Amino acid sequence: MNQLSNGDAVDESFLVADKQLRANRQGNLYLHLELRDKTGSVGARLWNASEGLARTFDPGDYLRVKGKTQVFQGALQLILSHIEVVDPTKIEPEDYLPQSTQNVARLTARLREILLSISNPHLRALVECFLIDEEFVRKFTTAPAGIKNHHAYHAGLLEHVVTILTIADRIVDLYPELDRDLLLTGIFLHDIGKVSELSYDRAFAYSDEGQLVGHLVMGVEMLRDKVEQSADLTGEPFPNELLLRLKHMIVSHHGTHEFGSPKLPMTLEAIALHYLDNLDAKIHTFSREIRDDPCRESSWTPFQQNLGRRLFKGIAQSNGLPDESMEP
Template identity: 80%
Template structure:
């Protein structure tokens, strides 16, 4: 029998299926009774689940990254689908198909990487092109960069998500840069490539998506600057030419400032044209992806609106159910 994925579940469904544990918390209700709050995941998405009357021994029997066989029933709670569990069993990883559980980019990763190479290796600045080549000839780096997500729960939170995010930004920049001749094209493209490069080691993504110890303690901005410095030294070794100090400084600044505001984790505000452009392009792609996902994945099919999204501070308008937003104005 074929499995049922998260995106096939709806209110009132009985569930008897295997899932990956993305997160687990043992909590107590108002009466002091313990229950388990679990985030279950497969390649199509994740769903929250609760098991009432849990025990500490049961909570210790599995961890994020393990696989569970669960039974229960779905319900809509505060606008979101969740599973009320009646039974769970820990599964041996050898009994499941790993590709069923980690979400992956819907785009062809090989084609995305080919497009990345096409845009970056066409740059005319010899120092930036040599720097990029040092990244692209590093097989270990390429393997990580093409499989890493761009986040754990927010935008592009799936394998290949980082590559997809970066290539989208490169494509947007490639289309609009003729409108902004004052921006250094090669510098912006390189900054786009490098802005989230630290995420390849900030995150773990072989099973459940999580932060590594270094990711928790240091973060991808600092880790990205360290990786850049390492590759610049390698570039100098391979080319025999010094790397321009100001060019390196501008690249470092783009990495550490691309979040755009102190409250969003930027230690510095964008202070160059290329850094400003990177921040707004990055924010645009992240927001469009996040808003689109909330609309697309909303389980309430009969409503014109999503539930209130705490992280976004608003509800989102989906349109009248059954009517496409096709721009038909014939009645006006």
């Protein structure tokens, strides 16, 4: 997918990540699709579609498509001339969902190494209860961190969390006011609800519970269950204030009300978590948009609606001149 450029003829099979039947200004129906393989995704359109054709497949199905690529408003899209549903038994699913480029076994080992360095006995017992839960670990090391935004690939959640844990472990000595054990635990827990909020066996999507409840509430519920197990492990009740601080880190880590946090960060560890989380997400997003932009001739990416800006890639090598079209 990421090898496609303007004007390429395409005759390939793809996973349908999203499907919408729309009408143009004249009222004619067309299909707007998001097609994906393990290297990335592309928007696609099939003109003069019908409701009957749209009902023959759903997101999560596979299509053999024919068409041609074109750049429209700075973004690469695929104009389709033919689509055909592919028998899923003839498909290798791992060829169609993006994977982390990092070694998952090494990431998992690093996760365990950092978490098992926690010295607080209650927090250490808590993280151990998660780490000995084989089903949780399987999901945590497979789940993406999102559907379309940062780390939207298998093991993306693991990669995101290990990166933040590593950053925190390197800088915590600069901020002696921070509780290292609490910060590391909160980082590990902040997105645990995503293992069930998202579905990621085929197309990446939200589960019913994810749509209705969301990963913040789901994460707090998972924390409460493991706290009960950890109390059995230590033979002591889990400290109430410690639990309260962990819950607060989960529900406040988005940082602002407009980004979904029911509470703003109100502790040192919560505000540290928010900015570390945001730092990794933003750098990952900027890097991806710059790297994957199909317009190699331009010094700038197209206007990014989710970021509210264009991104500077560097002076275009083809002519040595900056791109002059600065309007979104």
